[in-house]
Amino acid sequence: MICTPTPDPASHPSTPLATHISVILDRSGSMETIRDDVIGGFNAFLARQQHEPSQATLSLVQFDSQDPYEVLLHFVPLSDMPPLSSKRYVPRASPPRWLPCLSRSGLSRWWSWS
Numbered sequence: 775m776i777c778t779p780t781p782d783p784a785s786h787p788s789t790p791l792a793t794h795i796s797v798i799l800d801r802s803g804s805m806e807t808i809r810d811d812v813i814g815g816f817n818a819f820l821a822r823q824q825h826e827p828s829q830a831t832l833s834l835v836q837f838d839s840q841d842p843y844e845v846l847l848h849f850v851p852l853s854d855m856p857p858l859s860s861k862r863y864v865p866r867a868s869p870p871r872w873l874p875c876l877s878r879s880g881l882s883r884w885w886s887w888s
Contacts, residue, residue, distance in 0.1 A: 793830035805865040
């Protein structure tokens with residue numbers, strides 16, 4: 775997949791600022807025990823965001839060792855965003871090999887590892 779950068783808002787002063795939400799879901803096999811919690815939490819978040827007055831878009835990506843970066847939805851308007859279902863979110867496989875690198879990269883400060 776090729777990702778195209780969004781235009782710089784400063785270069786388009788007449789364009790109102792927009793919000794884009796990126797959600798990255800771990801779908802490795804260890805998530806099976808909390809699958810319903812992940813789906814419910816995502817759907818509750820989505821419902822809250824859909825009631826906000828501003829327009830926003832959302833991208834949804836999931837990862838595991840079989841497909842380390844699967845884009846399910848890309849820049850979909852929140853109003854068109856379907857709820858996450860158990861047919862779409864299916865834990866499987868193991869974490870990708872690059873995941874432990876995050877803890878050594880400095881990015882781990884953004885996540886709490888349990």
